[in-house]
Amino acid sequence: TLVHGEKTLMGQFQIRRGAVIPVHSHPHEQTGIMLSGKLRFTVEGEVIDIESGDSWCLPGGVEHSAEALEDCVVIEVFSPVREDYLP
Numbered sequence: 077t078l079v080h081g082e083k084t085l086m087g088q089f090q091i092r093r094g095a096v097i098p099v100h101s102h103p104h105e106q107t108g109i110m111l112s113g114k115l116r117f118t119v120e121g122e123v124i125d126i127e128s129g130d131s132w133c134l135p136g137g138v139e140h141s142a143e144a145l146e147d148c149v150v151i152e153v154f155s156p157v158r159e160d161y162l163p
Contacts, residue, residue, distance in 0.1 A: 078151070085157040091115065091148040099141040104154040106134040113148030117141070 078086045091097075091113070099118075109131040117124045117132065119140045126132060134140055154161070 080157050080162065083157065084153055084155045085161055086151065086153045087161055088149065088151050091142075091144040091150065093144050093147050095144045097142040099139055101137055101139045102158070103136040104156060104158055105136050106132075106152060106154055108132050108150050108152035111149040111151060113150075114145040115148050115150070116143045116145055 078088055080086070088111075093113075110126050110128050112128050114128075115126045117126055117140060119134060120138055124132075125145070
């Protein structure tokens, strides 16, 4: 976690090539920007490749998964705060 307030949480995440984040959903809106690397998102069945400089916004409650095609560094913001990401 980089920082959090009353309504948002921002974190920087490193995802290693080949890592898979399984299909899941959460009530939090999720926005992010890819600082480096390449990630394949699957959002409600639609496949989207995200590369360095790309950003995204996923509404809460949407099923999604990801696979790191390269080593990645991302910054993501969640609203409301994800309690499970607090230090």
